[in-house]
Each structure stands twice: as C-alpha cells, then as structure tokens.
Amino acid sequence: MKSFCVLFVHPPYGSNIVREGLNFSLNIFSYTSNINIFFLGDGIFQIIKNQYSEKIYCNNNSFNFSFFEKYHVKNIYVCSRSLHERGFFNKDCFLIKVKIIDINRIRKKIKKCNFILRF
Structure with a gap:
C-alpha cells in the first residue's frame, strides 16, 4: 500500500493552503x-490552543484539526526544534495528541513515504 506524508509548514493565517492541506489529509485518510502528518516550522501554530483569530479578522480553522482524532489518525508528529525556536516546550499547548520528535527522525520517516505533500 502506498504511503502519504503531509507536511504542514505554513502559519495558520494569511492563505487557504492550510485548509486545503487539512481537507486533502482527511480525504486521503478515508482511503x-x-x-503521516508533520507540523514543521511555523506550521506548528496551526494546532496551538487558544487562538483568538477574530482579533485579526480571520477565520480560525485550527479546531478542524480535531477531525484527525475522530478519524483515528495516529501518526501526527511535531518537530522538536520548531517548538523550541518558537518558545513551546511541552505537549500541553496543542489541540490534538502529537508525538514530538527530532528533525533526524522526521527525515527518516519522510524518506519512507511514497508521496510527500507540503501545505
């Protein structure tokens, strides 16, 4: 069976690419x-709790990531370096359950995937 890797690297506000990545991921998971879902760089902000997007007049799509748990997506990873560079140090700040791993393990997992998509 073919394996998919979805990289979320963009911040949650400013474009529709995040929503498209989320929709793609959920559609693929139905098949x-x-x-594997990865949150790297500014992409980690997509799953941070307590976002008040109405203050910047944007829609908050982050709650839609809770569908990963409803679909029983288990391979959700966050880059430990990205977290530390942005001042986050534990799993309690996320909307969903994630596994925090280092960049070398992320690279190894990505190499095993047949398809890699970046959102």
Missing part, C-alpha cells in the same frame, strides 16, 4: 490509514 488509506498509511498517512
């Missing part, structure tokens, strides 16, 4: 459970 296969062989999918």
